[in-house]
Amino acid sequence: MLGAVQLGLLAACVVLFVPMGMAGWHLSRNKVLFFSGALFITLAVGVHLTPYFPSVSDFVTSVSSSSSSSSSSSSSSSSSSGYGGADDVVLVDDNDRGSCVSFLHEIDWEVKPSMDFDPLVHKNSLNYNKSWSWRRSSSVESCEFQRLRRHHVSDLLNGSWVMVAGDSQARIFAMALLGLVLDSERMESVRESLFKRHSNYHVVVAEMGMKLDFIWAPYATNLTNLVMEFKENHVYPDLLVMGCGLWHMLHINNASDFGAELGVLRNSVASLLPISAEFGSDGPVTGSVSVRSPHLFWLGMPTLVNSMLNTEEKKEKMTDLVRVEYEREVERSNMLRKFGGPFQLLDMGSLSWNCGNKCTDDGMHYDLVVYEAGVHILLNALLIESNQKL
Incomplete structure (x- = not known):
């Protein structure tokens, strides 16, 4: 012109x-x-x-x-030249996508006694201050993982249906997720209702249009039944977190049987998804006919501190050797994405191990901060899957 x-x-x-x-x-x-x-x-x-x-x-x-x-x-x-601010959405380079997923669990913990700690009087985990951060290394820092604030989570999960299904570990994980979107006053009432023994829980966060369901499903067969209900009703959550194993380890104590149940669950999930049953390391294989599919995460079993377990039956059946066998069955079942399955692992085993026995009172259930770290890993994984960052 x-x-x-x-x-x-x-x-x-x-x-x-x-x-x-x-x-x-x-x-x-x-x-x-x-x-x-x-x-x-x-x-x-x-x-x-x-x-x-x-x-x-x-x-x-x-x-x-x-x-x-x-x-x-x-x-x-x-x-x-100006700074966009934390609310801007920036695209992530596809070349970095896969590598950043592998660094999500690179977390360091700082666990030290609180100021009023007296080892002669206090012996439980509540008397230790715990904090975590992503490891300071060039590879991890280049991924720019973030501890998301409430308004970030609201933007990310706005209008979503979130479902967490499994045993007591999954219940604590659901509470950690709600802790990022609800204020402390409302969390008190949530905690009382959510932890009713062996019960389901439903909550709607109206201000962000999100609904969350916790489904008590301590066995893999319970999870399979849940998946079949999705398929029958043609209704699927946007985000699905599943995990089990501890109940099976305690009450059945047969790793091979657990693996067989996981195989059925894996096949049910594959038939549920509106995509090809074959998966690559980062999701559906090229050429699949995906239109919409839920984001799937598998909540791994925590590290068990045998000496701290609160019953003799647990100490006898839930040993390190048995736990390793159960984790091996998870890998053999091809549930996890890195083995060709549909679920991305939330490795609660490594998170709890690195936090240590000062982060648990009963050797099985860990402090909320451990599950909060898992929630932030999940949220950052969602950002990577959607090729954006907040």
Whole structure:
């Protein structure tokens, strides 16, 4: 546009000032008028014929393009020089997507006695201060993992149906998630209702349009039945977190049987999803016919501190050796995404192990902060899956 304007001004100057210069040479009036008329007609014809001469058109276009690109680059540099703030959504490079998922559990813990701690009087985990952060390494820091605040979680889960299904570990995980979206006063009433023994729980967070269901499902067969209900009703949650194993370990204590149940669950989930039953390391394989599918996470079993378990039956059946066998069955069942399955692992085993026995009172259930770390891992995994960050 700018090049065309410049050419027009140049033509106007030629038409105006050349005849004036000729008049200054004392030529006759008729010669001046004749020359100026001929010049005007020539320029007018030239302007109309310019599009039909590629070399001239390319010149005009190049002038116009360079002018517009320089203006746009300056405006772009001025806008990018400012800081967008925490609420802006930024796309994540696809090349970094898979590698960042592998670093999600790279977390360091700081566990130290509280100021009023007296080891002769206090022996439980509540008398230790625990804090965590993602490991300080170049690979982890490049992923820019974030501990999301309430308004971030509201944006991410706005309008979602979240379901957490499993045993007591899943119940605590659900409470940790609600702790990020509800205030402390409402959390008191939630805690009382959520922890009614062996019961389901439902809550709607109206201000963000999110509903959360906790389903008591301590066995893999319970989870399979739940999945089949989804399939029968054609209604699926947007986010589904599942986990089990502890009850089976205590009451049945047969790793092979547990693995067989997981295989049935895995096949049920694969048939539930509106995608191909085959999965890659980062999700459905290329060419699958996905339209909409829930985000799936598997809540791994925590580290068991055998000496701290509160019954003799638990100490006898829930040993380290048995726990390893149960975890091996989870891998063999191909439940997890890294083994070709549909679920992304929330590795509560590593989180609880790194926090240590100062983070548990009964050797099985850990302090809420451990599950809060798991929730933040889940939320950052969702950001990676959606190719964005807050």
